[in-house]
Amino acid sequence: MIFRTFPQVARPVEGEEARIREAYARRQEGTRYSWFNSGHVFMVHERERRLLAFLAQYGFAPLNAKKILEVGCGTGYWLREFIKWGARPENITGIDLLADRIGEAERLCPKAVQLQCGSAAELPFLEKTFDLVLQSTVFTSVLDSGMKQRMASEMLRVLKEDGLIVWYDYHVNNPWNPDVRGVKRQEIDQLFPGCHIQLRRITLVPPLARLLAPYSWLACYVFERIPLLCTHYLGVIRKG
Numbered sequence: 355m356i357f358r359t360f361p362q363v364a365r366p367v368e369g370e371e372a373r374i375r376e377a378y379a380r381r382q383e384g385t386r387y388s389w390f391n392s393g394h395v396f397m398v399h400e401r402e403r404r405l406l407a408f409l410a411q412y413g414f415a416p417l418n419a420k421k422i423l424e425v426g427c428g429t430g431y432w433l434r435e436f437i438k439w440g441a442r443p444e445n446i447t448g449i450d451l452l453a454d455r456i457g458e459a460e461r462l463c464p465k466a467v468q469l470q471c472g473s474a475a476e477l478p479f480l481e482k483t484f485d486l487v488l489q490s491t492v493f494t495s496v497l498d499s500g501m502k503q504r505m506a507s508e509m510l511r512v513l514k515e516d517g518l519i520v521w522y523d524y525h526v527n528n529p530w531n532p533d534v535r536g537v538k539r540q541e542i543d544q545l546f547p548g549c550h551i552q553l554r555r556i557t558l559v560p561p562l563a564r565l566l567a568p569y570s571w572l573a574c575y576v577f578e579r580i581p582l583l584c585t586h587y588l589g590v591i592r593k594g
Contacts, residue, residue: 367475370498377533393564396574397557404556408590417441420485424448425474426492430459433467443467475504479512487513488520494534506545519591526585546591553589555581
């Protein structure tokens with residue numbers, strides 16, 4: 355694979371990247387994302403069902419021949435999900451700003467998956483390389499508008515003309531976490547001008563899902579059908 359090189363000068367996103375590293379270093383995950391937490395399991399299953407429906411709708415099934423990139427891949431959860439859904443490990447690439455998360459992803463993912471520590475604002479890949487580019491709760495962790503615009507431009511640059519960007523992120527603020535900020539539809543339109551964007555509100559308010567799921571998944575399904583109780587956008591973005 356051919357990588358782009360960049361001059362060794364101060365980069366305008368360095369300050370924001372340092373802030374993100376510090377924020378993640380302070381973060382405590384606890385048991386909220388445990389597979390033994392029924393609220394987490396409910397939210398994951400609902401997201402999976404809807405995303406697979408989106409991919410089928412846009413002709414991206416099967417995935418075995420698709421080249422896939424995740425920006426902000428963390429420990430590789432989504433990368434392993436794509437493999438579970440039929441993607442070939444050698445066609446999957448993940449990039450993340452945090453070296454420790456890339457290290458964990460290398461431990462958990464098949465060896466053929468390509469993993470890099472780097473910035474989503476400067477993707478080291480050729481233009482029009484990937485069929486699918488995913489971002490999941492990455493843009494809400496970036497508070498600098500200039501960096502978000504560079505990330506969006508890079509995602510479009512490496513996406514094939516007939517490819518899809520998959521978007522999953524908060525559209526509301528988290529009152530308990532000042533290090534993140536929800537990304538609303540108007541901002542997404544500005545980040546991807548001229549693109550075709552289809553978004554749906556999903557994911558029941560996580561504290562409510564965790565409260566209800568141990569007693570009634572049916573109640574969770576009912577409440578998730580109320581848009582005002584859903585905290586995330588799931589959708590696809592196509593080049594215009």
